[in-house]
Amino acid sequence: MSFSLTVIELKQALQGPGCPLCGIRHNTAERYIRHLLWESVNDVETRRHFIAGLGYCPEHTRMLASREIERHGDALGVNILYENLASVVAGRLETLDLPKEPGSRKGKPPSGKSHKRADHLAPASTCRVCQIANQSTDYALKTLLEELETAPSEWQERYAASDGLCLTHLRQCLNAADRYPAPASSLREDALIRLTRWEAGLRGYVHKHSWDLRDAPLTENERQAWREVLVFFTGKPPFSFEGLEDRRLR
DSSP: OOHHHHHHHHHHHHHSSSOHHHHHHHHHHHHHHHHIIIIITTOHHHHHHHHHTTSOOHHHHHHHHHHHHHHHSSOHHHHHHHHHHHHHHHHHHHTOOOOSSOOSSTTSOGGGHHHHHHHHTSOSSOOHHHHHHHHHHHHHHHHHHHHHHHSHHHHHHHHHHSOOOOHHHHHHHHHTTTTOHHHHHHHHHHHHHHHHHHHHHHHHHHHTTSGGGTTSOOOHHHHHHHHHHHHHHHOOOGGGGTTSOOGGGO
């Protein structure tokens, strides 16, 4: 993705719910899986990555299956991919050298072969969807830091209006402080302001659960802080937690 397209996607992500970089990661994974299902199920290079990773991680395996069912009404692509993968794993199991007798020394595997047997079923690489999504996210993170450095007033305003970075991506930005000191400082100050506000809201929510304050109304910050702090620690959008019933907020 070119720099200009990344800037556009980053602006859109900052307007969306949840951590903007988590949002870009999710959207990249969605695009990759959509393209795979549309025209790459039988692509040699795609299949090579798929087999090397022994499939995808649980998150992206579920995304693969659910998106195919939603878009195409069946799981043909999933069947094609996993029939191949099942055959590969079965072949490895058939050639796996297992001991015929227990090891000579009690409690210890003979000659370190158990480690090699474990490697026999280990993936050669990580989930390919994660690789692609993480590359896109890393590029977007660098773009955010560069935009905060070159146009601080504009991008600080954009960022302040967003749900902010999750803890994981904030940590990655702060790790780049040697290269981007001003943007890192700006992001740290923003995080401190948000955490201070959430802490007050969370404390007030807890305090108003005491018996003598059970009928006291909650402030807006006390009503929303727990959801907002979960966004910070998970990167998930706020609506991810809206289906959870809180009798105090009814």
